[in-house]
Amino acid sequence: MVMDMDLPVSKMSYFLIVFYIFACVQSAxxxxxxxxxxxxxxxxxxxxxxxxxxxxxxxxxxxxxxxxxxxxxxxxxxxxxxxxxxxxxxxxxxxxxxxxxxxxxxxxxxxxxxxxxxxxxxxxxxxxxxxxxxxxxxxxxxxxxxxxxxxxxxxxxxxxxxxxxxxxxxxxxxxNSTSAPSSSSGIGVGGIIVITVLTIAAAYLILGVAYKRFFLRAKGREQFPHIDFWTNFGNLTADGCDFVCRCNKKQHSKSYKGLGDDQLGLDEEEERDENILPMY
CATH class of the missing domain: 2.70.130.10 (Mannose-6-phosphate receptor binding domain)
Incomplete structure (x- = not known):
């Protein structure tokens, strides 16, 4: 009797397996x-x-x-x-x-x-x-x-x-995220250069100040790395700009000199002093 009940169950299982395989193949x-x-x-x-x-x-x-x-x-x-x-x-x-x-x-x-x-x-x-x-x-x-x-x-x-x-x-x-990336996305070459320069400058300043403060015992503005160079750098830059950009130099007008002034040994400084004396 048990065998008679198991037989339909086995057939049903076999049918379901075949149907499942057929469905998978059809889907594929x-x-x-x-x-x-x-x-x-x-x-x-x-x-x-x-x-x-x-x-x-x-x-x-x-x-x-x-x-x-x-x-x-x-x-x-x-x-x-x-x-x-x-x-x-x-x-x-x-x-x-x-x-x-x-x-x-x-x-x-x-x-x-x-x-x-x-x-x-x-x-x-x-x-x-x-x-x-x-x-x-x-x-x-x-x-x-x-x-x-x-x-x-x-x-x-x-x-x-x-x-x-x-x-x-x-x-x-x-x-669509598989296409080529937009040119406006990400950081450009200019941004990378700016970030690199700022990073180097910050590292130079921090490490320089730390070295001069803790190893050289510097105080105040002397803690700044290469303080003498950077102090003169501004003046040198201004002089260079003045030399390159200001082409027309100021011409100082010379006052009239008498014929015998050079023989008298009067220089320009003394001449200016003479001009401011009161006349009687």
Whole structure:
């Protein structure tokens, strides 16, 4: 009797394990797969969009497109789990897989993210029968997670590299931290030079004062390092500035001298004294 009760339990456990493994495989197959490991950092940017979809209608050609973000959309009329973008009629009849999440390219800039799905269904007549491709430009829009999705164009009049081009706004593109750092961030070269100079000056002053006070027993202003040099430095600087910048020297006017003054041995100082004596 015990054996009869254990058998259904074992079958149920086996079924749950198989179902769990199948679900994990399906989930792995439906997620974005990139060719370069360096692109994984960009996949983290669109993680909040994972599992979400948007629908875009092309009224001119009577098509509707369902766009997913790094997770299969489980398209109508298809068993493919890795379809990233699918094309429908307006009556919701599935037509083509435009791109697959298992063939993903992704890159990002300051306020945009570029997502591409390749390996869609083959063209029948256009683009030399190559596989369809969907490119999705996710532009910065802080107003929402997915805003204003549009089909920009279906570029299928080329010989190769044809694409369905979509654009959608999203706040995730506004918080892109993997792009190049802004030039206004951080400390510039000038700031580093100023900090270095101030640090050296402070160390010179502190260590100099401490040495002269505790080792040379200096007092007052004599504690300042190289006090004689810095005292004369200001005067020398002023003299140099005066010599370089003041080109026109003052010319002192000379007073009239008589013909015999030089014979009398009167110098200029004595002459000035003579000029201030009262006349009678």
């Amino acid at each position: 197959l439906s997620e974005c797969s990139v060719a370069s490991p360096s692109e994984n950092k960009y996949l983290e940017l669109i993680e909040p969009l994972k599992g979400k979809t948007v629908e875009v209608t092309d009224t001119a050609k009577n098509y509707t497109y369902k766009v997913g973000f790094c997770e299969g959309i489980g398209g109508l009329g298809t068993d493919d789990v890795d379809v990233g973008v699918e094309q429908y009629t307006l009556a919701k009849v599935a037509l083509h897989a435009v791109g697959r999440t298992t063939a993903t390219n992704i890159m990002a800039g300051t306020n945009w993210i570029f997502l591409e799905y390749r390996d869609g269904d083959l063209y029948n007549h256009n683009c030399n029968g190559e596989a369809r491709r969907a490119t999705i430009f996710i532009m910065c829009d802080p107003s929402g997670l997915l805003v204003n999705p549009v089909l920009v164009e279906e570029n299928n009049f080329r010989d190769k590299e044809c694409a369905y081009v979509f654009e959608v706004g999203s706040s995730v593109a506004c918080s």
